[in-house]
Amino acid sequence: MTDELFMRRALDLAALGQGTTRPNPMVGCVVVGPAGTIIGEGYHQQYGGPHAEVNALASVEDQDLLRQSRVFVTLEPCSHHGKTPPCADLLIAKGVPEVVVCNDDPNPLVSGRGLNKLRAAGIKVSTGLLATEGRALNKRFFTMQEKKRPYVVLKWAESADGFLAGPHFQPVQISGPQAGLLTHKWRTEEAAILVGTRTALHDNPRLNAREWPGPQPVRITLDKNLSLPPSHHLFDGSQPTLVYTHRHRDARPNLDFITLPPDIAAAPDVLPAVLADLHARGLESVLVEGGPTVVGALLASDLWDEMRVFRSPRRLERGIAAPRVGLRSWRTAENVGEDKLFWFENH
């Protein structure tokens, strides 16, 4: 029971790195001294910066106590020379006798080598404590490492009668202001945000987070024939933007055109190619804000991890139909202002 509490503390510390460690995982670490109390703590604060173990061990005042301490860390200590030296070596050098780990590191550079290194040095090692909670915290990191694609969050708002937009994609305000605020918060939580051509054309979205503080996502759209008006907000150079196309256009500051091979033309082929390219660029997650073709293709090819659907009490009577999902398979449903938010997970 106390071990669980120590690991919970380490997970809480890890979560403080939300938004600043990506595409690295969030990792927390707690040092428990010989008296059974916490004598040191730390977490991975910044991509490229020191790992959790380094910060936690350095925070211990009496370094001699490390020889009799138990170290709780939420991810397998690393074994590789990355931007920082291996944490496994540090734990060995400090003479730590026991390490308790939450999740094994799926990164092929580590993947068991950290644990083996510790064991080979005679350190007592156990793993899997609160593993479900650890995976949930680092869902983006685990998806990126294991599926070699970004974590995909589908989000849309639909009317009570199941429409996303008016006839001919005419934009209509469907969800209320609280849903809008939450959407802006979500935009700060994912590395990228993607919309299809027609949504980009008709909504002329800015795709930034204006109503919530935090990092801005990389904006992504699809524009096969480069038909979107260059005066649209997406091309204003205000934040990094990627346009996937079949044509060629030279890059401008904060605006890159990525030419897809001609045989990759229809949405079901384009989206896996886009996700693979985003993965190669180190973007660990993407919030997909429409429209129906993009969302439909991702649903059909099972390339999604979460779906967040706002259902408004408003009726539209006519328009563009929302993707059909069994609204009964939601994990949670809650009221957000006047709307109902249905939250789905793909298992």
Ligand code: AOF
């Ligand atoms: C740890 N403790 O706190 C973290 C780990 O480029 P680097 O050197 O920062 O290495 C990044 C990789 O190290 C990352 O992909 C993951 O496998 C591991 N992260 N490991 O022991 C930490 N953040």
Ligand code: ZN
């Ligand atoms: Zn490390």
